[in-house]
Amino acid sequence: MTGGFHLAQINVGRLKASIDDPQIAEFKDNLDAINALAEGSPGFVWRFTGEGNNATDVQAFDDPLIAINMSVWESVAALGAFVYRSEHVAFMRRRREWFHEMDNFMALWWTPAGHSPTPEEAIARLATLGRLGPTSEAFTFKTPHPAPDAAHPPLPILDECA
Structure with a gap:
């Protein structure tokens, strides 16, 4: 865990139908439990x-089918444990049922502790990752960068849902 910085994340997905469509119902019906x-x-x-x-009611993109998820965690390890080693992983494995494949759908970055990123800030980090690849400004689980105040870099976390 770092003292002055927390890990922010954005992940987006383009739904195969509107959030109220029966095709998306199982995803929508489990959001409260996963959250x-x-x-x-x-x-x-x-x-x-x-x-x-x-x-799901926030339209952060011109395309109304793009869903946004953002959160802040104490560390790469804490977020990785939730994403890949909790009940969340079962829904990750089924993401292709509800979402189209996207090349650039997730970014991580360090943010000052106590700061809650805005969608605009998070989308800019996602765009930076897409444009430049992993840097200290935006990175992935596979290519983590240390927090500005970290003594040691975090270990990579590989996608266990592929």
Whole structure:
């Protein structure tokens, strides 16, 4: 864990149908449970929500089918444990049922502790990763960068859902 910095993340996906379409129902119906799992996970700090308990009503992109998810964690290891070693992984493995494949869908970056990123900030980090590849400005689990105040770099976390 770092003292002055936390790990922010954005992941986006283009839904195969609108969030209210029956094809997406199983995904939508499990959002509260997965969000509660995240909030109860060690190292969780914050997550972005819209009018409800999730961000499915937030249109951060011109395309209304692109869903956004953002959160902040104490460390790469804490977020990695939630993503790849909790009940969340079962939904990750099924993502192709609900979402189209995207090349650039997730970015991580360090943010000052106590800061909650805006969608605009997070989308800019995602674009930076797409443009430059992994840097200290935006990176992935496979290519983590240390927090500005870290004594040691974090270990890579490989996608266990591929």
